[in-house]
Amino acid sequence: MPDSETDNVAPMVLIVDDDRMQGRLIGDVCSRIGYRSVFAPSYDVAAELISSTPFSYVTIDLALGDRDGIELLRLIAQLQVRPRVIVISGCEQRILNAAVRLAHSTGVCDAVALPKPIELAALRKALTTAPCDCSTLRRPVREPAVITAADLDHAVSHGEIYAAFQPKIELATGKVIGCEALARWDSATLGPVGPDLFIALAERTGAIKELTLQILRSALRLAGEIGRDDATFVVAVNLSATLLSDPTISEDIGRLLREAGVPARSLMIEITETTAMGDVSLAMDTLLRLRIKGIGISMDDFGTGYSSMSVLAQMPFCELKIDRSFVSHCLADPDLWKVVASSVAIARAYNMTTVAEGIEDVATWQALAALGCDGGQGYVFSPALRHDGFRAWRNAWNAELRVKGPPASQTLRKA
Template identity: 40%
Template sequence: MSAMGSRLLVVDDDLVQRVLISKIGAKLSYDTVVAPSFEAATELLDREAFQTMVLDLSLGERDGVELLRFVAERNLKAMSIVIISGCDDRIMKATRRVANGLKLSVGGCLTKPLDLNRLRSALELPQRSPLAATTASPLLPITPDRIAQGLAAGEFFVEFQPKIALQTGRVIGAEALARWRSADFGMVSPLVFIPIAEEAGLMSELTDCILSSAMSQGRKLIERNPGFTIAVNISGSLMSDLALPERIEEILRRENIPPSALTVEITETIAMADVDRANDILVRLRIKKIGTAIDDFGTGYSSLAALARLPFSELKIDQSFIKGCVSDEDMMKIVDASVALGKAFNMKVVAEGVESPEALEIIRRVGCDVAQGFFFAPSLRRSRAERWISQRNSSANGLIASPAETALAS
């Protein structure tokens, strides 16, 4: 049994590839099962649950796209899929679009011969991503009471995903991502527990817990790296609470963290739901020297209105545009225009979801200030984040990012 309770299915008709991928999976504490054919894979998927699947597109007489359709039909959409192939890059990009159209979770598309560091990073994604599926048993449904017990028991914590300044290559901040390791359920996805907490009115307590954890665990990062900021997402249900700025300020005071070291991230749709209240809250946060970021920019109906009416200090371009800009000219235009808008409003512009050197080159060229994503590093536990950031910032060659960085000097 793996340390994380994670199971990996390797679907490949090449014995050498299966052995190689299985060894990397074992190093990441996966419980690995192999399938040499389409038929063997479908039998396994019908009777067993897997968190991650590595899929070769060429499977003898069958192909990987057929298996993607099978996965979608069985509604196994929480499983992260890493697609590998000897096909050219255009076919790989088209395959990713097929998977996206089926609403599947794609952890990576890797061409052969495999870059082992990129493979390792892709396999780490479901263990560290908010998209990771809950391991909860259906016989033990997650209830508001269980979330409250988890809060009382200290089961919630944060991981940090580094944010890199593109001009210098230094890590200048991190996004703190909520995590729950439950004694009953194992690792539970935020996509599962946050909606339950929202509906039960527990978001105030949960946010206070996550914010306190982010500040206390991030203290060394802030102290060792001048100007370092930690970003924390704020739930939509809290944007009607006019006492929120004072609560945040009290947590910062209690953790002895300067307000300038915190950035509060709010999605544009949430901010525009009640503009007057959002404006009240955001203005007071800015007065207190707390940064405010408009998150997932471009995905809502009111992007321009949010920029014009609300005092954000940072604009985060949604990862769907960043991932698409490499192969889609229209996505490229959206990224370019978003950067220009951010600059026009004197905002720092952050690119989320940077996963390739091509995407990195594009966002640098159009003038993004900061980048985060799996090309640099996944979200990391505190000690690993401290080590990774220290190593990167002490490197004279920090500007040249490499997928090898995500191996993280275990």
Template identity: 40%
Template sequence: MDMTGTPDAERRAPWWRRPEARVGALSLSLGALTALVAGWLVIRHGTPTPDWPWLVALVALFAVTEGFVVHLRVRRGSHAMSVSEIPLVLALAHLDPVTLVLARVVGGAVGLFFVRGQRGLKLGFNVALWGVQSMVAALTFHALGGAGVPDSLQDWLAVYAAVLLADTVAAVLVTAAISLHDDPSEWRRLPLALRGEPFVLVTTTVAIISAIGVEQTPWTLVLLGVVSVILYLAYRALITQQQGHAQVDELYSFTRALDGSADTRSLIRVVLERARDQMRGAQAQLIVPQIDEHRPSRTRLSEQDRLVDTLLAIGPADQWWTPALTGAAVLRSSDSGGEGPRDGMAVPVPLADVTGVLLVTDSLPDIGGYTPEHLRLFEALANHASVALARAHLVDRLRREAEEKEHLALHDPLTGLPNRRHFLMLLEAALDAARHDDNGPAVLLLDLDRFKEVNDALGHDTGDAVLREVAARLQQAVADQGQVARLGGDEFAVLLRRVRTVVEAVELGSALARELERPVQRGPLSLNARASIGIAVAPIHGDDPQTLLGRADVAMYAAKATHTGLRVYLPEDDKNTPDRLALITDLRDAIDRRELLVVFQPKLDPHTGQVTGAEALARWHHPTHGNIPPDQFIPLAEHSGLIRPLTLHVLEVALRRCAAWRRNGHDLHVAVNLSPNSLLDPTLPEVVSRLLQQTNVPPSGLTLELTETSIMTNPVAAKEVLDQLHALGVRLSIDDFGTGYSSLGRLRELPIHEVKIDKSFVLRIAVDHRDRAVVRSAVQLGHALGLDVVAEGVEDQDTYGYLVREGCNILQGYFISRPMPPDEFAGWLAGHSAPNVIRGRFTA
């Protein structure tokens, strides 16, 4: 940008897009038209012989009248009104058309150059304008029969018509020039430019009288000069008064325009347009220091009414207005010199917590430069603008805050994706759009497998980076087919708006799974982000958002449980049926009423034949459904949050029975199973300690059995609870040993006393050499770690004998005894004698 504020792009634009070039082309066209008409007249009527005294006198009069000009302001342009009609009427009476044009052009050019100081493009346009105007007047006058001094009614009417038509043509051409240079809408203001026609009639009447008087005596010119000056002064006073009233009206309209602006951007345009037009400047700018997150900026209204924004960079040419930043109004006069605009005004504009600057530069010629009066009016405009801009800034900030809050309420802050609430809204809209269409939406629910291990091992920063990468991949893969959302944690959802078949949804789900299987690079690490995906399609699997999302969730958990990676919703997978919910309610009531039965299965030391203890097992006899297996109601308890009261019930009953055995002389321990959630309960050690004290059972009389999976779910929290239980003296056992995923290093660090080989390996050791190998390895590993080894599922004599030979410490199973109710177990225990142990064969 150059120092005048004209963008380089405007200077490099094609000529027909540059305002100066368009006005120049208009000027050349007008001049050429005048020359052609003059040439045609010369060819038709011959070369005229001018009346030299009148030619010289009229050239002088045309030049002098340019010093008596009244400007009619129309927006940013102005129409000059002078008393040039008087010499024009005299010229019509005494000169031929060609000589008249010559006198008007030469006299006007001299007056503009020396009296009004015009130069360049504006001078050229005005000279061309007067050529056309005078030619129109001459041709009209002669066409209507006018000739010589207008001493008849016909001549008077010809003069009035010629002058009025010439001034109308001039007003149209001036409007055209302003339209080409500044604003195409200038044509709407053409009627305002014709407000000077009454003045034209007055000056024309004076001119007719003067032309008649000059015929009698040349001294009439003296009276003509006096009358012309008086008319000029009177009309100028009238125009000045009208413009004063117009300034008040414009200030009022300015405030109304500010109130009508809808946003800050349109408000800035109004401020700059009105400031530039009312202060008669070529350019207006608003300088705004940094507000909130917005950097300092300069907004300029170009001469073509375009808003141009640039970052604020104060240079030497800008130093003149910088005092306005501290609250001082600045008036730059045309004789200031130095770099920058010819003249200008800058006033402070308070905006929120900073002070901006409103400035106008390069006053238009009709006001003759900026004065202190202009500066006071400009300050009044700026005060109104300041209030409106500050209010608009506050409204914009409140709107942004509201939009940000709404965005946060509907989007996930980590990935920027829609959250659960927003996803349900999108799903509902998609369902509404497909009410009368067979191609309904589909929901794909994705849950990352073993993502918690990433967070635990590498930290949440790495976990967040993985989640962001997963979000980006899903968005890229889905593209415009649907919408991706993050529902929380490591759970994502994909909405496909229109799906023709379930197969189509499955194909996209498979593509998403493949996309997620690509390693995620995190520094030197290469991480895998596999997912389990559940699919539900409307209307097959549901026709409302909650149902569809819930069934996609059921399918996802089924995919995770079966390790299939992807699964479409099946009714048999859905455990949240009304019957299941009713069963949960019945289970809660049974626990509260202590209706669950606790049975005991003996545990035997095969090397001594002595019963060392028993495992406590819960049994539920439903009044309607009869006996419900543990593998049905235990998962119900875990899923519904009933596992804690169920565990405490079994633990309390088991310890009280163990206390009774010990009082009857049986030094036995009792084993109780703990659910995975129990190890996440920090109050468990305290509860166990209290029950041991209440029942008077020594800590060594209680064995708590835990699965490998429950420990590995959250090793840190689990180890903390296990350490506290170990400190109490309670025995700890790893149940279902061999089916989990624990490492030897992790087992070695845990404070456990025994391992219990899962019965799935024990049941077939008599016929399957692979199961025998697993059992043998488990026994050897347990002994190597200094642990007792327990085998459950002993159901025949061959299995019993094999386990004895392998060195198992404790055996449990139907071959020894089935689980028995407490009283039956007490009777069995009283009648039990040490069995014979001969070559690994057991006989009761």
């Protein structure tokens, strides 16, 4: 919070607009709710004020003559204590939405947009919403761990890398329909090592196959255990670009299924668009072999690349996973909601099931269920858990589901 608020002084608002009449209108609203305001008719004046005065709120017109409000957003992002930003503009709504997304991406976590002409009630609401302390949401920047091939070999051979399972839920019913097996590394010397570091190293050093087969064994063990009382349960495992071009990988996966005594229908292989486009011919060869065996193929992170539709049309996918970058804020951003809704419609046209990643609240769960999205993953259900933790969580979830039913289905039944 800015000092003006912590000292019980009326919040200070900076009004940045090259239209003085508009500035007076906003200033009048500020006065009526007991705020102080300062008017800046240009970028230069606003920049000087921002650098010297702590503000609780800043209203910004995107068009500021020779300069624009985007430059000001970037300047605000550099502040240690950031005000609530209210973007006000006569630009089309999609530009306003994009400006807010840009603000969020630069670290201005508390930003909203209002179109011109301003609705005074909406402006009042935006000004009376307490600014959040963005500094508490910023994660401390840590130097990435320096890991070597020897570290990775030790981790693979000593079981430091293990499978953690994130539940996959049928959104309409709340049923646990499967999980995604995610590789995790807790090093005795390095601490937790992110998959973005060790997966890339495994691909460079040739350790990725053994690592993936290890995760597959763990996943199939879980599938075999749960499959005894739920034959529809499916585990998903990610396949890297390196392995997708390995002509023997489909036979290796088939062998692991036989050894585990798990039917092929209980396994889903997830690949990203980038992975599929590495070598289309080899990728198609491997994916077709897997599908012929009865193994499911899921397109992960749909919509995040440049060739999503091309890959979708060419490859034999049976599931489409909508990336969390679209799902997490889809209720607050109409453009993101359109992407999510379109993705569900596209999957339906291809006779594929859809899974939304990154569901973090019940409201999003309910909205996606009403839209017709089939499945979901996210913290509203559970983070990824180790084997025993997942089994315990599933038992507790099923017990509660039998008693209360899922929030999403309760809402849908009432509708």
